[in-house]
Amino acid sequence: AIYCKHRARALFVELEALNARRDNLEIEWGQLQLEQSAWSTHAFVERVASARLHMAMPPPKEIEVITP
Known part of the structure; x- marks a missing residue:
């Protein structure tokens, strides 16, 4: 009986830790x-x-839209 209570407490502590980990992962x-x-x-x-690639939009007259 004492072992069962101890085991139940240990499992409860583990469950609470896993629940906290789950909550942190969801955040x-x-x-x-x-x-x-x-x-x-x-x-x-x-x-x-x-900024990083030094690219710029071309002038509107140089833009071509291709549709399938």
Whole structure:
């Protein structure tokens, strides 16, 4: 009976630790999703292309839209 109580307490402590880890991972997942959505915006991509890659939008008359 004493062993069972000790084991139950140990398992409960482990369960609480796992629940806390899950909660932290869910928070991190949400933050990563927000970060991904920010990185995929047109404005962000354009800013990075301009600043890091020294790219620039061509003049409108040089842009051709190709449709399938």
